Amino acid sequence: MQSSSPAGRAGRPRSAAADAAILAATRAALIDLGWSRLTLGDVATRAGVAKTTLYRRWAGKNELVVDAVAELFDELRLPDRGSLAADIEGVVLQFAGILARPEARSGLMAVIAESTRDDALRERIRASIVDRQKRLILAGRARAQARGELPPESDAGEAARTVDLIFDMVAGAVVHRTLVSAEPADEEWVHDFTRVLLSGLAVAGAYPPG
Amino acid sequence: MQSSSPAGRAGRPRSAAADAAILAATRAALIDLGWSRLTLGDVATRAGVAKTTLYRRWAGKNELVVDAVAELFDELRLPDRGSLAADIEGVVLQFAGILARPEARSGLMAVIAESTRDDALRERIRASIVDRQKRLILAGRARAQARGELPPESDAGEAARTVDLIFDMVAGAVVHRTLVSAEPADEEWVHDFTRVLLSGLAVAGAYPPG
Amino acid sequence: MQSSSPAGRAGRPRSAAADAAILAATRAALIDLGWSRLTLGDVATRAGVAKTTLYRRWAGKNELVVDAVAELFDELRLPDRGSLAADIEGVVLQFAGILARPEARSGLMAVIAESTRDDALRERIRASIVDRQKRLILAGRARAQARGELPPESDAGEAARTVDLIFDMVAGAVVHRTLVSAEPADEEWVHDFTRVLLSGLAVAGAYPPG
Amino acid sequence: MQSSSPAGRAGRPRSAAADAAILAATRAALIDLGWSRLTLGDVATRAGVAKTTLYRRWAGKNELVVDAVAELFDELRLPDRGSLAADIEGVVLQFAGILARPEARSGLMAVIAESTRDDALRERIRASIVDRQKRLILAGRARAQARGELPPESDAGEAARTVDLIFDMVAGAVVHRTLVSAEPADEEWVHDFTRVLLSGLAVAGAYPPG
DNA sequence: AACTAAACGAGACGGTACGTCTCGTCTTGAT
């Protein structure tokens, strides 16, 4: 009943270890070489795997790097620091911490650049990275509502639009600060940014300020 | 008087037309092929120029694309729409308009990605694109101060930090909305965003709200 | 006594049908693709057999093709046309007929080429093809002796050397005519060739001319 | 006056040294590896040349090897040994000497095998190797006629057919002896063979025997 | 009837070579 492969029983099964080794090797290559000098042949060699094995699982460099980078963002956790503002600062700092790592910096922006000409890739990024991390905003809002810091939302559509706006503002600002301005998103900056964001949301949405 | 070569009088002078043709060809190639499939040989062919001519002027693909894209952002103008909020909305809409063009989308993010491993390139991007457009924020603030919407700044350091924060928030949010979320930064979104931004700045910085 | 498997009693016996299917598939692939583009994976697919089954029986492409081609030459028969010259012409025409078939042309020359660097392969070719067809010359000589066209040989060593020389001259000339000169070894050519050969043997060896 | 390329004046000219180095490297690789394990990448490396340079000049392995082998046969000379029979024995021995060299053995038969499925290749072999060496037969006949050993030919068509037959018999027998029977074409064998051939031609064509 | 063990299909695996593409440099003759 729980057969994971109804028709896929024949033949040697794919090695599960190979997947993990390839993704780890991809991140290592991103650190050593960056996106543009990363080659799939080198990743295969690092992973102790043949090129064919790699191409059997991923269509190309873009898809591989999306998956390798996506795993990094699964480390994000919503800390319980006692208030909405403090919780958000905590997540933003973690996010900045990941973006400070070279495997994330180089890989993430490159696949986003590629995705401007490849709808399937953009959808993969959205599914693997972006939408996957919106859980943090949802969890943060739920916790703030439990604390009484935020009222329960009345309009579902409005609430979804607000989540999207918050995500674009948070992710966008941190990415721009970190990668374009090339300044650290340290505690002071995160504090300033969070204050502006929450104040703005409070005024604009008639929520109580943080 | 503007002779760029004090002693370089001998030999055939460089063609001024070639530079413009190459940059235009680069943008055309970005539209047709995107960053990753753009090749310098193809750009040279499109520009009716030999590869050597191109390499004599630019060190490589990165530098060439930075220059080709930078020209796009020089189109930005600060409109006079009567209020700070309206002025900002106008600039953000223009910025979103440029990012909607394929030659900007693909090229800009790619060179930013490359710049994460190349300090000289990041400096070139900052000089050619980022710092160059901070003039808009400065001009906007000056006009708002003239209108009486904003007080004259008292602390120069504080003011500079605020400009940087605003720039990261504006550019970051529009880029993320446009390229990652892949949703249009249309008038409605820009209005919502600007309201949150200005409200937040007003509360956080004791400025009057927009 | 002729037990094919003295100790190999246990387990599922090898399929006899598979051998025939594989050799037939090999000849079909030689016709369709020629030697160099023939792949063992494709042969296995054509034969409805797994690659492992094929490798269990043959060490590689060379050995497989030798066996597939060798079967073709077993069709050769010494016709009784009434005289030594006519008998030889008949065999040579049959030989030319086989060499006109694409599965023989491509396969035979290729394995001969390979055998120049592989003694085991050359021995296999000699055993499976060359020596196996010397029966025709021996039978032809015996019949000619019975007819009184040739005297019984007195010197066994001399006779063996002559058989080898005849074989090299016949096989060599037909192969060269057919494959290198790419002209048909038709009745006229075979007649001319046979006349020169038999005349030469008669004079050189003091045999009566054909 | 001797401009070899009317329109091909622009650009860097092809290196003449590269051609010679590539052909020599091809022969060296044939010696070390044989046909089937020879790779164009290895040839390029041996020649100190990039793969692209090689592919710019030759369409593939077949064409390259034909040219590399063809040069070997240009060494053939018709010696003046005083009689037609002796002259022929001399040439046949030289021919056998070349076929004893591994670069010729492996390469020649392989390209002939390939040519069974590639008309352009067969034409190239004919032009570069076969027809090119028919000069030896023509020169031998002319010298024999000058000596009075052979009468001047009366029928041009008949003469051409005879040349072709002789060529097929000589080349075929030596190749078969050397490569298939794998026995040396030494002086004794060449003497026997030449005697049969010339005797046969004399009787069949009413020429005086050697 | 149950057991045993080799053969079977399927297909994933680590490799190697393919022929193509682009890179950035170099070498021509012409301007």
Place this chain on the structure above:
DNA sequence: ATCAAGACGAGACGTACCGTCTCGTTTAGTT
């Protein structure tokens, strides 16, 4: 000195086969 043209050494691309290896599944011949 710069230009267009294009050959050059270098090296990655993605594909095709190689021959081997694991799987789960027959299929005979014992027991």
